[in-house]
Amino acid sequence: xxxxxxxxxxxxxxxxxxxxxxxxxxxxxxMERAQQISSEQELDEKDLSSIEHLIGTCPRNRLxxxxxxxxxxDINEDGICDRSVR
Amino acid sequence: MRIQIxxxxxxxxxxxxxxxxxxxxxxxxxxxxxxxxxLGGAFYCGWLCPFGTMQxxxxxxxxxxxxxxxxxxxxxxxxxxFLRYVFFALSLLGVSAVFFLDARISFLDMLxxxxxxxxxxxxxxSFIIVSVFIDRLxxxxxxxxxAYFGVFSxxxxxxxxxxxxxxxxxxxCDRICPMNIKISEKKYVSxxxxxxxxxxxxxxxxxxxxxxxxxDFRDVGLKKRFQKNRPKxxxxxxxxxxx
Numbered sequence: 001x002x003x004x005x006x007x008x009x010x011x012x013x014x015x016x017x018x019x020x021x022x023x024x025x026x027x028x029x030x031m032e033r034a035q036q037i038s039s040e041q042e043l044d045e046k047d048l049s050s051i052e053h054l055i056g057t058c059p060r061n062r063l064x065x066x067x068x069x070x071x072x073x074d075i076n077e078d079g080i081c082d083r084s085v086r
Numbered sequence: 087m088r089i090q091i092x093x094x095x096x097x098x099x100x101x102x103x104x105x106x107x108x109x110x111x112x113x114x115x116x117x118x119x120x121x122x123x124x125l126g127g128a129f130y131c132g133w134l135c136p137f138g139t140m141q142x143x144x145x146x147x148x149x150x151x152x153x154x155x156x157x158x159x160x161x162x163x164x165x166x167x168f169l170r171y172v173f174f175a176l177s178l179l180g181v182s183a184v185f186f187l188d189a190r191i192s193f194l195d196m197l198x199x200x201x202x203x204x205x206x207x208x209x210x211x212s213f214i215i216v217s218v219f220i221d222r223l224x225x226x227x228x229x230x231x232x233a234y235f236g237v238f239s240x241x242x243x244x245x246x247x248x249x250x251x252x253x254x255x256x257x258x259c260d261r262i263c264p265m266n267i268k269i270s271e272k273k274y275v276s277x278x279x280x281x282x283x284x285x286x287x288x289x290x291x292x293x294x295x296x297x298x299x300x301x302d303f304r305d306v307g308l309k310k311r312f313q314k315n316r317p318k319x320x321x322x323x324x325x326x327x328x329x
Binding site for chain 2: 003006007008010011012013014015017018019021022025026029032033
């Protein structure tokens with residue numbers, strides 16, 4: 001009888017600890033992902049504001065790159081990625 | 087019971103370790119596990135596998151509320167047992183489609199924070215729900231890694247031994263075994279299905295009837311072959327004399 005009681009306690013303790021660990025990892029993963037998404041969004045907004053004053057500043061025959069454009073290109077006055085604006 | 091407490095603690099510790107820097111050294115660790123498997127059996131499945139633990143916990147918790155269990159029919163189980171070895175063989179041949187059903191990998195990815203496909207989530211959740219009613223269904227019939235460890239444990243030198251003199255034939259071990267091994271009918275548990283969970287040894291009411299010990303290979307089958315050959319030699323000797 002005592003053995004059965006102990007067995008029950010062991011099963012409950014095992015289950016509680018297991019779900020606690022699993023829950024903790026799932027929650028921390030979820031929070032990490034949410035933080036990652038929000039920081040990516042912030043970064044996009046920051047990038048856009050820093051790009052705005054650079055539009056059309058890339059001199060001809062110079063290689064410029066803005067983060068949202070392909071390599072060696074810059075945003076022109078029409079907001080289109082271009083190799084050189086002036 | 088003590089062995090079960092130790093086993094449960096190891097299961098939890100391994101899950102905790104998986105999410106630390108330990109994960110980087112996992113391939114080396116798996117090599118140690120493989121050596122342990124060759125010598126003593128599939129310890130990974132019974133002691134370490136997080137998805138195995140998940141199924142066990144689900145089944146144990148359900149067992150607290152209801153003792154009724156669904157058993158896979160014996161005839162079906164006889165053939166279903168080979169399914170995981172078929173998956174294992176197919177995986178060796180490079181058929182990656184078999185990994186679709188590998189809930190173990192999906193579960194690990196899920197815990198690591200990887201985003202899975204809806205199909206992978208549903209496979210994992212389905213196996214967890216089924217394990218509430220049928221203990222370790224995934225381990226028994228679908229686990230590729232289990233089959234891999236099973237194959238490597240074929241010639242293990244440590245096995246669970248049943249002392250037929252002490253055994254009362256109560257068959258509790260048969261009923262408690264999550265891998266559906268008929269322990270009461272064997273001298274040594276040589277089945278590739280055995281996951282070394284030691285539920286049989288800890289549940290056995292007769293002390294010493296089941297124990298984990300070094301195998302005397304003469305008892306496993308080699309002795310029978312040896313004995314079969316011996317009388318033939320004697321007979322041939324007699325024949326020579328009579329001639």
